[in-house]
Amino acid sequence: MVLNRHCQIQTLSLHSEEIMESGAILTRVHPNLLNLSRTSLNFKFVSPIQLQKQSHFGCISNYSNGNNNNVNSLRLRVASPTSNLALEVADIDWDNLGFGFMPTDYMYITKCSHGDNFSEGELQRFGNIELSPSAGILNYGQGLFEGLKAYRTDDGNILLFRPEENALRLRVGAERMCMPSPTVEQFMEAVKATVLANERWIPPPGKGSLYIRPLLMGSGAVLGLAPAPEYTFLIYVSPVGNYFKEGLAPINLIVETEMHRATPGGTGGVKTIGNYAAVLKAQGAAKAKGFSDVLYLDSVHKRYLEEVSSCNVFVVKGNVISTPAIKGTILPGITRKSILDVALNQGFKVEERLVTIDELLDADEVFCTGTAVVVSPVGSITYLNKRVTYGSDGVGRVSEQLYSALTSLQMGLAEDKMGWTVELK
Numbered sequence: 001m002v003l004n005r006h007c008q009i010q011t012l013s014l015h016s017e018e019i020m021e022s023g024a025i026l027t028r029v030h031p032n033l034l035n036l037s038r039t040s041l042n043f044k045f046v047s048p049i050q051l052q053k054q055s056h057f058g059c060i061s062n063y064s065n066g067n068n069n070n071v072n073s074l075r076l077r078v079a080s081p082t083s084n085l086a087l088e089v090a091d092i093d094w095d096n097l098g099f100g101f102m103p104t105d106y107m108y109i110t111k112c113s114h115g116d117n118f119s120e121g122e123l124q125r126f127g128n129i130e131l132s133p134s135a136g137i138l139n140y141g142q143g144l145f146e147g148l149k150a151y152r153t154d155d156g157n158i159l160l161f162r163p164e165e166n167a168l169r170l171r172v173g174a175e176r177m178c179m180p181s182p183t184v185e186q187f188m189e190a191v192k193a194t195v196l197a198n199e200r201w202i203p204p205p206g207k208g209s210l211y212i213r214p215l216l217m218g219s220g221a222v223l224g225l226a227p228a229p230e231y232t233f234l235i236y237v238s239p240v241g242n243y244f245k246e247g248l249a250p251i252n253l254i255v256e257t258e259m260h261r262a263t264p265g266g267t268g269g270v271k272t273i274g275n276y277a278a279v280l281k282a283q284g285a286a287k288a289k290g291f292s293d294v295l296y297l298d299s300v301h302k303r304y305l306e307e308v309s310s311c312n313v314f315v316v317k318g319n320v321i322s323t324p325a326i327k328g329t330i331l332p333g334i335t336r337k338s339i340l341d342v343a344l345n346q347g348f349k350v351e352e353r354l355v356t357i358d359e360l361l362d363a364d365e366v367f368c369t370g371t372a373v374v375v376s377p378v379g380s381i382t383y384l385n386k387r388v389t390y391g392s393d394g395v396g397r398v399s400e401q402l403y404s405a406l407t408s409l410q411m412g413l414a415e416d417k418m419g420w421t422v423e424l425k
C-alpha cells in the first residue's frame, strides 16, 4: 500500500513482528530517555517497521518489515498534508504547548559500524529503540544531540532555520567524541523527511514549532573504555511552545560560583549528552529557590561569563551588544551567531570577547539566546546574594527588537535576505 501526500486520509496496513534476539539480552530504550529525565524503563516492544520514502519526502511509498513470517497486522491512519486543516493537524491543545515531550508519528534511523560511513536511513513508526546494556552511550556517554525547529507559515509552507549549521556542529562534535557522523546532505535529507512525515504535528502559525531532535550515539556494545563498534543516528520530533514557563516574560538567573559546566580542554564546546546531566544539580537547586536557570562562570578565574545551562548569554550597554567569545567551553549557538548578524544589521556594535561578571551586573539589558528559548530577556541576576534587576519588569527594548527580527525570519514573516531559511514545500 502506498501513502500519498495528495489524498485526504489513507489507511495503511503495517506489520508488527516479534523479534527474538539470540545470545544477547537487549534493552529497549525510548529515544527520549537519552535526553530527558525519565527514570523508569517501560519497554513495551514496538517493532521497527521499515518505511521507505520516495524522493519527495512526504510520500512514503513503500513499506516492508522485511519478513512476512510471524507477522501481526495493525492498521494505521495517516492524515495527509493536503487534506482539509481539521484533518491535517493533530488533535492537541495548541494554545497551551510548553516544552514537554509529546510522541509523534515517525522517527528517522540509520546505523553504521565504527570506521564506516552512514548510508541512507529509513523512517520508522515512532517508538522505543533497543540497545545492549553494554552500549557505548549508556556506559561511557558517547553521544551527541542537536536541536532545531520547523515552523508552519501563514501561506502553508514549512520553514527550517539554518539546518546545515546543526549538521556542521554535529560533525564537529562527532569528531571530538570519536564518532562517525552523517554528511551535511544526509543530515538535511533526514531532517526534511522526518518533519514531513510528522507534518500534522507542526503547530499552526504563531502557536509554536516542531522541535527536531537529532541524536548520534555509540549504540554498539563495549566493556573496556573504547569507541563503540556501532553507531546510530536517529531523529525524532515533538511540538513545542515556550521553553521557560515565564514565556516571553523576563527570566531570573542565579550565577553559580561553585559548580562548573565546562573546563578548558573538555567538551563544553560540543553538544554532548554528559554536559547536560552535569548541570542538573545546580539547575535543580536554582529552581528550588525560584530561579529560572543558572548562569555559569569560567572555571579558572570564576570571573568571566560562560553561558546558561542550555542557552548563550548577551549583555547590552548603550549601543554595544557583547557575548562571551567561543573558546571551547561555550556551545557555539546557532541563534547566538544569527543574533550577532541581526544586531549588526540593525546598527548595533557587536563584540565577542571575555565578558566579566561586573559588566553583567552593570548592563542596561541582558538576554539569552538558543533554539529552544529563542531570545529570552533576563529580568534579574543574583550573584553572591546580591540581586540586580534590569528594566522595569518589562521586556528590554533591545531584546524585544532582536526577538522580533529573528522570529519574523524564522516564521517567514520577513524577507530572508540572509538565505537562512529552508522551505520544505
Ligand SMILES: Cc1ncc(COP(=O)(O)O)c(C=O)c1O
Residues within 6 Å of the ligand: 147, 307, 308, 309, 310, 311, 312, 331, 332, 333, 334, 335, 336, 369, 370, 371, 372
Ligand atoms: C549549552 C547550550 N548553549 C547554547 C545553546 C544555544 O544553541 P542554539 O542557538 O544552537 O540552539 C544550547 C542549545 O542548543 C545549549 O544546549
